[in-house]
Amino acid sequence: MQNGDQKLPGQPERQASKAAEATYKLAEQIGYLLRQANQRHVAIFTSRMNEKLTTTQWAALVKLRDLQPCSQVNLGRETAMDVATIKGVVDRLAKRNLIRTAPDTTDARRLVLTLTEEGEAAVARNLPVAHDISEETLSTLSPAERAMLAELLRKIS
Amino acid sequence: MQNGDQKLPGQPERQASKAAEATYKLAEQIGYLLRQANQRHVAIFTSRMNEKLTTTQWAALVKLRDLQPCSQVNLGRETAMDVATIKGVVDRLAKRNLIRTAPDTTDARRLVLTLTEEGEAAVARNLPVAHDISEETLSTLSPAERAMLAELLRKIS
DNA sequence: CTTTCTTGTTTTGTGTACAAATGATTTCAG
């Protein structure tokens, strides 16, 4: 019930506080803008990607095509996924026979991942779709704006 | 990148995908860039926000301060959260006594939300922190770049 | 007034996302 917030009398207000309170608008915050933009992209992705693939599943498949054979943790690193997250993604893709998992013969810790035939086909089949999804997400921007957005996002990552 | 979309059934593989296959790099896709940038922001938020508040919980609290009294669904709309998502967020905030919920006397469907004293205090106390978090997220950008990024994100939302 | 439409809430189910802890294995330093 109590807030440990009381200030000593006579002590000056926190300098940043007043200004921040006056200016802080949720809809202008970078976190909110990022979340909104991402939401729209995911919505486009979901409605366009015919097979039931999520953005992260697609990322894992595409990246694995380049890296295979590849350990689970390494695929996670390359797709910016936590170990627990990549495990779930891999498990679901393996259950759908898009990915094959096998123990590494030289390093017993590792789980070696490869695309199945079906997985390779799914990637090849959906590359044009994925391209169109990126295109639609950026459809309101000029080529120069697209390049600028990509650069700015990279700069804050 | 042109995929002249003639999808005749029985055609084995789309040949238009050749160009896309050659160009498609995961790390350059807008979805991946958005996800990465958002991840970094959330990491900054989590490490800086002393009280255990998430980005969405913070969004709900800040927005509710402006809108209260306000129905659950409306708060969800204003913070870009799904009905199921906002319910979870509100439930957790109510359990922590930051939000008060009460049935609407004039519309029995509605759940009226208000901030508790503690909730008001938490918002006031953390506004400077939230400001600093946005600042740190954008710290690698010039003022012009920040404005540009915000505008571009809004344009694709 | 009653049928229909709309709105607000809740629940279920699936899928990220990440912190933290555990255990197994490999590598490395002394």
Place this chain on the structure above:
DNA sequence: CTGAAATCATTTGTACACAAAACAAGAAAG
């Protein structure tokens, strides 16, 4: 060679995120 450190995988727990369905209550139309 051996103990310490690093790496890989798994598990647990919490918290979004959203589709879809179910239900109650208000509003609109006839």
